[in-house]
Amino acid sequence: MNSGISIKELAAALNLAPSTVSRALNDSYEISEATKQKVISMAEKLNYQPNPFARSLRANKSRTIAVVIPERINNFFAKVIDGIEEIAQEHGYHLLVYNTHEDVEKEKKILSLLQNGRADAIVMSVTSQTSDTSHLQKIHERGLPLVFFDRICGEIPTTKFITNDYESAYKGTNHLIQQGCKKIAFLTLSKDLSITKERYRGYLDALKMANLTPEPTFSLYCKHSDEDNTELILKLLQSENRPDGIISSVEKLAISTYQAVRKTNLKIPYDLKIITFSNMSIAGILNPSLTTITQPAETIGQECAKLLIKKLTRPRQPDFLDQIIVIPSQIQIRESTMVR
Amino acid sequence: MNSGISIKELAAALNLAPSTVSRALNDSYEISEATKQKVISMAEKLNYQPNPFARSLRANKSRTIAVVIPERINNFFAKVIDGIEEIAQEHGYHLLVYNTHEDVEKEKKILSLLQNGRADAIVMSVTSQTSDTSHLQKIHERGLPLVFFDRICGEIPTTKFITNDYESAYKGTNHLIQQGCKKIAFLTLSKDLSITKERYRGYLDALKMANLTPEPTFSLYCKHSDEDNTELILKLLQSENRPDGIISSVEKLAISTYQAVRKTNLKIPYDLKIITFSNMSIAGILNPSLTTITQPAETIGQECAKLLIKKLTRPRQPDFLDQIIVIPSQIQIRESTMVR
DNA sequence: CCAAAATACGAAAACGTTTGCGTAGTTTGA
DNA sequence: TCAAACTACGCAAACGTTTTCGTATTTTGG
Numbered sequence: 001m002n003s004g005i006s007i008k009e010l011a012a013a014l015n016l017a018p019s020t021v022s023r024a025l026n027d028s029y030e031i032s033e034a035t036k037q038k039v040i041s042m043a044e045k046l047n048y049q050p051n052p053f054a055r056s057l058r059a060n061k062s063r064t065i066a067v068v069i070p071e072r073i074n075n076f077f078a079k080v081i082d083g084i085e086e087i088a089q090e091h092g093y094h095l096l097v098y099n100t101h102e103d104v105e106k107e108k109k110i111l112s113l114l115q116n117g118r119a120d121a122i123v124m125s126v127t128s129q130t131s132d133t134s135h136l137q138k139i140h141e142r143g144l145p146l147v148f149f150d151r152i153c154g155e156i157p158t159t160k161f162i163t164n165d166y167e168s169a170y171k172g173t174n175h176l177i178q179q180g181c182k183k184i185a186f187l188t189l190s191k192d193l194s195i196t197k198e199r200y201r202g203y204l205d206a207l208k209m210a211n212l213t214p215e216p217t218f219s220l221y222c223k224h225s226d227e228d229n230t231e232l233i234l235k236l237l238q239s240e241n242r243p244d245g246i247i248s249s250v251e252k253l254a255i256s257t258y259q260a261v262r263k264t265n266l267k268i269p270y271d272l273k274i275i276t277f278s279n280m281s282i283a284g285i286l287n288p289s290l291t292t293i294t295q296p297a298e299t300i301g302q303e304c305a306k307l308l309i310k311k312l313t314r315p316r317q318p319d320f321l322d323q324i325i326v327i328p329s330q331i332q333i334r335e336s337t338m339v340r
Numbered sequence: 341m342n343s344g345i346s347i348k349e350l351a352a353a354l355n356l357a358p359s360t361v362s363r364a365l366n367d368s369y370e371i372s373e374a375t376k377q378k379v380i381s382m383a384e385k386l387n388y389q390p391n392p393f394a395r396s397l398r399a400n401k402s403r404t405i406a407v408v409i410p411e412r413i414n415n416f417f418a419k420v421i422d423g424i425e426e427i428a429q430e431h432g433y434h435l436l437v438y439n440t441h442e443d444v445e446k447e448k449k450i451l452s453l454l455q456n457g458r459a460d461a462i463v464m465s466v467t468s469q470t471s472d473t474s475h476l477q478k479i480h481e482r483g484l485p486l487v488f489f490d491r492i493c494g495e496i497p498t499t500k501f502i503t504n505d506y507e508s509a510y511k512g513t514n515h516l517i518q519q520g521c522k523k524i525a526f527l528t529l530s531k532d533l534s535i536t537k538e539r540y541r542g543y544l545d546a547l548k549m550a551n552l553t554p555e556p557t558f559s560l561y562c563k564h565s566d567e568d569n570t571e572l573i574l575k576l577l578q579s580e581n582r583p584d585g586i587i588s589s590v591e592k593l594a595i596s597t598y599q600a601v602r603k604t605n606l607k608i609p610y611d612l613k614i615i616t617f618s619n620m621s622i623a624g625i626l627n628p629s630l631t632t633i634t635q636p637a638e639t640i641g642q643e644c645a646k647l648l649i650k651k652l653t654r655p656r657q658p659d660f661l662d663q664i665i666v667i668p669s670q671i672q673i674r675e676s677t678m679v680r
Numbered sequence: 681c682c683a684a685a686a687t688a689c690g691a692a693a694a695c696g697t698t699t700g701c702g703t704a705g706t707t708t709g710a
Numbered sequence: 711t712c713a714a715a716c717t718a719c720g721c722a723a724a725c726g727t728t729t730t731c732g733t734a735t736t737t738t739g740g
Contacts (some may be wrong), residue, residue: 004455004482006696017720022698032718049456053402054696056393057725064436073418073621082412085439094458096404097437099425115344116389118434142344226621258625281413281566285598287627346726357690362728372688394726397695686737693730700723707716 010048014039025050065308066096066119068110070127070151075279076251076297077125080149083301084123091309093120102224104129111135114144121145121308126153128190128224145311147320149300152194157322161304163295163329165195169202171331172247172275172293177210179337181245181273185218185236187257188249199249199277218243222253229253234260237272248276254290273337277329288335296327303327350388354379365390405648406436406459408450410467410491415619416591416637417465420489423641424463431649433460442564444469451475454484461485461648466493468530468564485651487660489640492534497662501644503635503669505535509542511671512587512615512633517550519677521585521613525558525576527597528589539589539617558583562593569593574600577612588616594630613677617669628675636667643667 011018016039024031024039031039042048056062065088069077085095096119100107104127112135114122122144126136133155140146140156152160176184186203188196200219207214220236222229233256236242248254254276258268266272268288275291283290303325311317351358356379364371364379371379382388396402405428409417425435436459440447447467452475454462462484466476473495480486480496492500516524526543528536540559547554560576562569573596576582588594594616598608606612608628615631623630643665651657 007698008696018697019699019721020719023719026698030718035718047455051397051696052456052458053393053396054725055698057391057397057695057727058697058699060725062393072422073415075413078413078418081437082439094436094453095438096434097421098435099422113434115387116392118392255622255625258622262625282595282598282622282626285595285602286622286625347728348726358727359691359729360689363689366728370688375688391726394695395728397697397725398727398729400695682739684738687735689732689734691730691732694728695726698724700721702719702721704719705717708714710711710713 005046005048006051007048010039010043010046013046014042060117061312062118062120063092064094064096064119065305066098066114066122066124068098068100068107068122068124070100070102070107070125072097072099074251075281076150076295079279079297080125080301080304083298083303084305085301086298087302087305087309091313093309093312100127102127102129104132108135111139115139115142119144120312121147123147123149123304123308125149125151126193127151128193131192145308145320147304147307149304150195150295152324154194159307159320159322160324161300162195162198162324162326163300164326165198166202166205168277168293168329168331169199169247169249170206171202173203173206174210175291175331175333175337176245176247176273176275177206177212179245179269179273179339181243182212183215183218183241183243184212184245184247185220185243186214186247186249187220187222187233187253189222189253191221196249203247215241217241222256226252226256226259229256230259233257234263237261237264237266244272246272246274248274251276251278251280254278258286258290268336269338275331275337283332284334286336288338291334291337292332293329294332295329299327345386345388346391347388350379350383350386353386354382400457401652402458402460403432404434404436404459405645406438406454406462406464408438408440408447408462408464410440410442410447410465412437412439414591415621416490416635419619419637420465420641420644423638423643424645425641426638427642427645427649431653433649433652440467442467442469444472448475451479455479455482459484460652461487463487463489463644463648465489465491466533467491468533471532485648485660487644487647489644490535490635492664494534499647499660499662500664501640502535502538502664502666503640504666505538506542506545508617508633508669508671509539509587509589510546511542513543513546514550515631515671515673515677516585516587516613516615517546517552519585519609519613519679521583522552523555523558523581523583524552524585524587525560525583526554526587526589527560527562527573527593529562529593531561536589543587555581557581562596566592566596566599569596570599573597574603577601577604577606584612586612586614588614588618591616591618591620594618598626598630608676609678615671615677623672624674626676628678631674631677632672633669634672635669639667 007018007021011021021039024036067081098110107127133153136153136156147159149161278292279297283292347358347361351361361379364376407421428435438450444467473493476493476496487499489501577600618632619637623632
């Protein structure tokens with residue numbers, strides 16, 4: 001079929017043994033320079049391409065990293081993958097990418113498929129619905145290198161990469177307070193999510209420092225459907241005691257907020273200020289432009305990949321430390337949180 | 341390492357030959373029901389996972405499809421991949437995803453890596469810089485199933501999936517004309533790109549039908565950098581003879597246009613109307629909301645995958661026909677092309 | 681009842697690499 | 711000068727599957 005010439009045929013063409021050819025191509029010290037040259041030029045002439053599966057079978061390595069994300073149409077995850085791919089490609093690694101669509105069952109299925117060694121390592125961000133972590137535990141116990149980023153799983157003792165969620169949420173909330181907000185709402189996805197917890201803590205602490213009391217109705221846990229979310233937010237905005245500021249834990253809820261605001265008479269930033277975690281390149285052209293907490297997505301991806309590659313390519317690397325590495329976000333202040 | 345139990349060990353545990361176990365697991369008619377049951381339950385008990393590389397080596401198939409795109413932070417390509425993944429997953433196929441970053445050299449490198457059978461097929465959208473197609477030709481001649489979508493390569497005799505580029509551009513331009521535009525500019529990337537040519541034809545024909553003459557300066561071929569593009573567009577908007585309507589061949593140029601407009605006194609849609617090919621979910625919350633030609637991204641991905649899977653899973657499938665399959669776009673009229 | 685067919689399984693080869701081991705022939709060293 | 715070391719290569723096994731072929735046992739048919 002598509003398979004080209006094998007090392008045996010290449011050896012035959014050279015009147016050499018396959019083992020000699022293999023060693024020559026791998027630049028072994030046991031082979032003379034003259035032979036190496038002959039082999040290399042013949043390999044080029046015949047366009048010899050080593051079969052990756054034979055190699056993988058033999059070496060029990062695939063030179064492949066699996067990336068598992070909950071959403072593909074998302075600038076943050078896209079940038080993270082770009083970062084991972086950059087480092088991976090430098091070291092000859094390939095990327096298998098899987099989208100769980102925020103579905104735990106799909107996540108379980110994918111991880112179960114990855115048990116057979118198809119990938120040498122996994123880098124992932126869990127679903128907003130992932131509370132039972134036995135499937136992750138299983139992978140980790142099998143010894144498959146596993147790192148998390150952004151939406152991490154605390155129970156698994158491995159290295160995790162996140163941004164300064166607590167601090168950014170604190171600063172973001174504080175920014176709203178300084179701009180005059182008194183009634184600040186917090187939008188997020190699932191309560192179980194690691195980032196939700198940290199960002200929520202930051203939000204609460206900022207309120208406390210300003211002697212503001214968090215209203216129960218101001219913590220909004222949203223669903224998967226954008227339409228439903230817009231409805232939820234609209235209700236909040238139309239309620240008797242509506243917020244005058246919003247901090248959103250994820251990009252798409254800020255978008256839903258813009259959608260909802262359009263259905264009211266409210267004007268951003270006069271009646272409502274909003275800040276969001278986001279990696280949108282177009283935050284600046286929204287009207288009003290959107291104040292964002294921009295996560296260092298590419299860097300996170302690069303760091304994940306660097307750590308993995310180090311473990312995969314060097315001989316006796318220790319297991320990943322059970323630690324959280326924090327890469328800070330940057331707040332971009334724009335019109336949506338202006339005073340007037 | 342991460343590799344679990346092999347079929348030999350499983351066979352030993354059952355006092356059977358590996359061949360029998362293999363056949364039992366593959367539901368061969370040569371194995372009795374009783375034995376099959378024993379094998380299956382033991383396999384589950386010992387958590388047997390077949391080694392994919394041994395299988396691939398044996399079968400000369402990888403159950404893997406490579407996807408090559410020019411840009412990852414792009415709603416269109418993200419949706420297409422979602423579509424591909426959906427169908428692929430249904431059939432047990434995995435996805436290797438590569439981003440060329442609009443760089444031909446990277447594209448060549450990636451395709452060269454894919455020559456060794458790591459993937460059973462390739463679905464791709466070429467770089468805006470791809471004019472020499474010898475690397476694509478080589479892959480195709482090797483017999484590796486290859487389909488294109490959106491940015492296709494006409495020289496390669498295979499199946500291509502696109503939207504109705506000509507017609508959509510024609511209709512889009514015509515829409516601008518009917519809304520009163522007299523001086524319509526066309527924004528795109530490279531001249532070499534298939535979609536550019538078709539969409540440009542549609543633009544020109546619509547102008548001709550309306551007895552409008554296309555000004556040379558109104559055809560803007562943009563670069564890779566968003567900042568440069570914004571500059572280019574700004575210059576166009578500030579020129580003596582500025583356009584009063586814009587049709588953009590790609591999403592990000594519409595965004596650059598919004599950026600550029602912000603630096604002028606022009607108001608959309610009063611002074612300038614704009615329509616763009618785009619898959620942004622947030623076109624509706626831009627201010628003014630953006631009229632779009634929405635490509636059927638998921639469907640395109642699904643159709644690509646279906647065609648590939650058919651060829652890969654059925655015994656004696658013919659090569660892909662040298663044809664172009666068109667899946668129509670839909671125009672969403674919003675404020676950016678309103679009359680006043 | 682007996683040859684022919686069907687059933688159910690095992691032995692071994694093959695896919696394409698890499699690598700441990702063996703060994704001719706050459707070089708080294710005291 | 712001659713054993714020891716080195717150089718440069720070949721042989722064969724191994725990775726984990728699947729599949730061709732072979733065969734012992736049972737079943738079928740007239």
